[in-house]
Amino acid sequence: MTARGEPVIKVRDLVVDFAARRVLNGVNLDLKRGEILGFVGASGAGKSVLTRTIIGLLPFREGSIEVLGTDLGKASLKERQAVDRRWGVLFQQGALFSSLNSGKNVEFPIREYLRLSPKLTTEIAIAKLEMVGLKPDVYRKYPSELSGGMIKRVALARALALDPEILFLDEPTSGLDPISAAEFDHLLLTLQETLGISVFMVTHDLDSLHRTCDRIAVLGDGKIVEAGSMDVMLASQHPWLKEYFHGERAHTDFQVAIKGRRVTERRA
Numbered sequence: 001m002t003a004r005g006e007p008v009i010k011v012r013d014l015v016v017d018f019a020a021r022r023v024l025n026g027v028n029l030d031l032k033r034g035e036i037l038g039f040v041g042a043s044g045a046g047k048s049v050l051t052r053t054i055i056g057l058l059p060f061r062e063g064s065i066e067v068l069g070t071d072l073g074k075a076s077l078k079e080r081q082a083v084d085r086r087w088g089v090l091f092q093q094g095a096l097f098s099s100l101n102s103g104k105n106v107e108f109p110i111r112e113y114l115r116l117s118p119k120l121t122t123e124i125a126i127a128k129l130e131m132v133g134l135k136p137d138v139y140r141k142y143p144s145e146l147s148g149g150m151i152k153r154v155a156l157a158r159a160l161a162l163d164p165e166i167l168f169l170d171e172p173t174s175g176l177d178p179i180s181a182a183e184f185d186h187l188l189l190t191l192q193e194t195l196g197i198s199v200f201m202v203t204h205d206l207d208s209l210h211r212t213c214d215r216i217a218v219l220g221d222g223k224i225v226e227a228g229s230m231d232v233m234l235a236s237q238h239p240w241l242k243e244y245f246h247g248e249r250a251h252t253d254f255q256v257a258i259k260g261r262r263v264t265e266r267r268a
């Protein structure tokens with residue numbers, strides 16, 4: 001077990017390409033135990049490609065990826081599967097099985113990886129639904145009967161089903177209204193505090209970055225162009241970062257939230 005603050009993911013000199021197009025060109029990135037890392041970058045920069053490469057859905061050409069001490073490029077199938085069940089993934093649209101009710105969706109990874117009685121499996125699913133703030137009656141509801149925020153929560157419950165040490169979240173607040181997005185962020189902070197979980201979160205949501213992330217990493221031109229705290233992001237002179245954090249799209253709530261920081265910055 002890695003100590004708190006030690007990297008649970010180490011990506012080194014990672015190169016990924018599709019036919020003639022190089023998408024990742026020497027990515028170096030750590031996710032430290034217990035931190036929430038926000039991962040940002042322009043649309044099409046390769047954020048999803050990096051996430052999918054780390055979780056083994058895409059091959060890489062060069063470099064290395066170490067997760068929880070296992071070098072994924074050198075691991076046997078058995079070693080890979082052992083690491084696989086120590087992370088949970090929440091895909092952008094929730095990606096629930098529409099033909100299964102919420103409870104069965106949450107039970108899916110439990111049935112796949114563990115041999116437990118049906119009764120215990122159901123009890124775990126209900127406990128996970130409760131952990132993400134959903135009542136037991138949600139167990140019987142189908143995805144089509146749920147709001148966007150509830151779908152994200154059920155998908156999060158499923159990602160937490162095997163008590164993962166790492167959570168991958170792809171745009172968890174996209175499509176949510178600001179109140180549901182803020183609730184989701186608070187839930188994430190609670191999980192970090194109570195479970196000590198490490199989170200790798202791809203997001204475009206500035207409020208969410210500000211509320212939840214210990215560190216932010218920025219992908220541009222196939223590399224990490226900046227990584228650090230929100231203060232580092234706000235002080236960066238990188239053109240994309242300046243536009244992203246201080247430009248027109250940085251809407252009022254975020255501007256108000258960072259105002260104190262900017263005043264301090266100007267005085268310094």
Ligand SMILES: Nc1ncnc2c1ncn2[C@@H]1O[C@H](COP(=O)(O)OP(=O)(O)OP(=O)(O)O)[C@@H](O)[C@H]1O
Nearest residue numbers: 018019023041042043044045046047048049050204
């Ligand atoms: N399986 C694939 N085959 C070929 N090209 C791909 C594949 N997956 C992604 N790409 C390309 O890689 C580039 C990066 O895509 P990716 O989805 O990672 O961007 P992103 O940063 O997540 O963007 P967004 O913020 O819009 O979701 C894009 O040009 C995309 O077309």
